[in-house]
Amino acid sequence: MNRRLYCRCTKVRNFNYDQAARKLGCFRRWLEDNISRLPHQKYGSAPVFCECELALIQDMHTVIPVSVLEHAAAVAGERGQPPEPDSVLSLKSIRPAGASRRTRTAS
Ligand SMILES: [Zn+2]
Incomplete structure (x- = not known):
């Protein structure tokens, strides 16, 4: 199975912790603390996120009363x-x- 089946990116455009936190409007620390439960790519010790992974994170943490x-x-x-x-x-x-x-x- 393709592990990146969800990804619709046509170009590689990744965001580091600070950029992803800014786009999501959350704290970098929250991303760091929850990285094991969030979709991401990992190159060495530097996790990065594509637009699709940020959208998944957004969806995962949307609260609908x-x-x-x-x-x-x-x-x-x-x-x-x-x-x-x-x-x-x-x-x-x-x-x-x-x-x-x-x-x-x-x-
Ligand atoms: Zn993507």
Whole structure:
């Protein structure tokens, strides 16, 4: 299996810790502390991230409160879109492998 199946980059353009932290709007320290759970490339001791890996990290750490999912389902219903009874459940059940439950649900 191609380990970079998710990558859509047509040119090599990688970001180091500082650049990735700036793009994501997070602390470099957070990237360093969580690197073993984040998609990245590693050349020697210098992990780098392509745009696709940053997008995966963004997706992995997006929090969607249940109330937002319910609202989206209600709006879809008002617009007469075909009911998808499992859609809210499906969206709620989406979790990246390895992400903690605590970071995926709003309190
Ligand atoms: Zn890429």
